[in-house]
Amino acid sequence: MDFTDIANEVGAANAIEPQGVPVVKGRRVHIDADMLAYQCGGNDETDVATSRRILKSKIDLFKDAAGAESILLHMTASGSTKGDRAVVAYTKPYQGQRKGHRPKNWQYLRDYMADGLAGPIKQWYDREADDGFGFISAQCHGDVIATRDKDMRMLPGLHLNWDTYELVEVKPDVFGVEHGGKMYGHKWWAVQMLWGDSADNIPGLPKHPDFMRGVGEVAAHKLLAFAVDMQSAVDALSNAYKAWWGAEWAERFAEQAALLWIRRTAKAPINEWLEYMPGGWYTAELTEAAARQEARVNQLIKEAHDLCGSQQTG
Numbered sequence: 001m002d003f004t005d006i007a008n009e010v011g012a013a014n015a016i017e018p019q020g021v022p023v024v025k026g027r028r029v030h031i032d033a034d035m036l037a038y039q040c041g042g043n044d045e046t047d048v049a050t051s052r053r054i055l056k057s058k059i060d061l062f063k064d065a066a067g068a069e070s071i072l073l074h075m076t077a078s079g080s081t082k083g084d085r086a087v088v089a090y091t092k093p094y095q096g097q098r099k100g101h102r103p104k105n106w107q108y109l110r111d112y113m114a115d116g117l118a119g120p121i122k123q124w125y126d127r128e129a130d131d132g133f134g135f136i137s138a139q140c141h142g143d144v145i146a147t148r149d150k151d152m153r154m155l156p157g158l159h160l161n162w163d164t165y166e167l168v169e170v171k172p173d174v175f176g177v178e179h180g181g182k183m184y185g186h187k188w189w190a191v192q193m194l195w196g197d198s199a200d201n202i203p204g205l206p207k208h209p210d211f212m213r214g215v216g217e218v219a220a221h222k223l224l225a226f227a228v229d230m231q232s233a234v235d236a237l238s239n240a241y242k243a244w245w246g247a248e249w250a251e252r253f254a255e256q257a258a259l260l261w262i263r264r265t266a267k268a269p270i271n272e273w274l275e276y277m278p279g280g281w282y283t284a285e286l287t288e289a290a291a292r293q294e295a296r297v298n299q300l301i302k303e304a305h306d307l308c309g310s311q312q313t314g
Contacts, residue, residue, distance in 0.1 A: 021067035021167070029066035029160065030136050031059060032147035033075035033121060034129055037110045039148075041103025051105040055118060065165035066144040066158075070120070073113055074132045077123040083131055087297045088258045088270055089202075096201045131263040138264035151197065153182060154189040154262055175229045186276070187224070190233040192260050193253075194220035194240060202259045205252075208244050231278040238282040250282070250289035258293065270297060 040055040063071050076082065086094045113121055124132045130152060133145050137155040145152060148162035156172040161180070168179045176187025183191060194215050196204025204215060211219040223240050227233035242249040254271070261273035271290040277283065 021065065023069055024067045024142070025069065027066065027068045027142055027144065028070045028072055028140070029062050029068040029144040029146055030072050030074055030133060030140075031062055032129065032133075032149060032162075033073040033110075033113050033118075035148050035162070036073070036113070037106050038103060041106040041109055044104050046104060048105050048108050051103075051109055052112065055109055055112075059119060061165065062146045062160060066146065066160050066167065068144060073119055073121040074129040074136075075110070075113060075121060075123050076129040077114075077125045078110075080125050080128065083127040083263060083268055084270055084297055084301065085128070085259055087300050088255060088293065091252070091255060092201050092203055094201060094259065127263065127268045131268050134262040134264040135266070135268070137262075150182075150188075151192070151200075151260070151262060153184045154186055154192075155264075156185070159184070175227075175233070186230055187227065187233065189260060189262075190224055190227060190237060191217070191220045193237050193256055194223055196256075197260065200259070202256065204256060204260075205240055205244060208240055230276065231280070234277055234282070235280060238280070238286075250285040251292070253286060254289040254293045258290075270294060 036055055036058060040051050040058060042051045042054070059071060059073075062068075082094075088094070112118060114123060122132060130149060133147060133152050134155055136143060137145065137157045141157070144158045144160050144167070145155065146160040146162060153159070153170075156170045156174075159168040159170065160166070161168065164180070166180070168184065170177060170184045174185050176183055176185040178184070192202075192204060194205045195217050196202050196206075196215075204220075206214060208215050208219065208223065210223075215223070224233060224236050227236050238249070238253065241253045245252045257273040258270045261276075263269070263272045265272060271294055274286065274290050277286060
């Protein structure tokens with residue numbers, strides 16, 4: 001998510017009026033509170049009352065457009081481990097490039113929502129809110145996800161477009177579907193595995209023998225031109241990674257997959273992505289690389305805990 005640009009928008013006006021849909025009994029809309037704090041935070045002249053009104057208005061718009069009976073805000077808690085992605089990343093620091101300006105009322109709105117004053121809220125401490133949306137996608141069928149974060153487009157379920165208020169359905173058995181010029185479904189994850197995610201400082205596949213100037217969006221789609229399901233997509237991804245990285249391809253694949261995959265289970269392990277990989281020539285290598293990755297991450301976490309313990313008793 002690139003919050004710097006979003007912060008400048010403020011959300012003071014809604015150019016597009018959402019088309020209300022009939023309320024669906026039991027439906028809940030799950031709203032990205034991290035994004036709300038940025039978009040509604042305002043500029044240096046915005047007072048907290050104005051930011052609060054913009055926030056409440058946006059929440060009401062999402063609820064009406066989703067046809068929801070209720071809402072639930074999702075926030076990455078202060079001090080969250082973010083699913084240990086910072087420890088997983090070694091090619092580039094995870095989110096290491098973020099130096100964007102935070103809106104004036106950003107912290108006020110986070111505190112306001114965290115206290116439950118804008119509606120029911122779930123704060124995620126052991127993972128990012130992104131993975132919280134993944135859990136909702138897997139467990140709460142019929143509910144709606146409202147976020148501007150492009151990463152969530154890989155998830156099946158009902159998506160509410162943050163800007164147009166349109167509902168987009170991604171069925172569980174659909175590998176990829178386009179809506180409004182944007183790719184949804186697991187194919188979007190495959191694209192990101194090649195293209196990366198500059199907002200989170202995730203490189204993807206930096207180069208390829210056929211694309212020596214770098215693997216951008218166009219190159220990613222070309223490399224996945226024949227991908228019609230996860231089997232053919234992972235075949236293409238594995239071949240592309242091996243063509244560039246050679247013997248270390250599986251390590252690089254495992255790192256990028258753990259960073260990019262939106263986790264969906266209760267425990268949200270770093271290598272949950274491996275459960276979705278089909279069988280192929282790459283299976284053993286990816287499984288072994290994932291095991292080494294998990295061992296490395298666990299060791300780094302242990303060393304950090306030991307260091308903290310020694311400092312407290314020293």
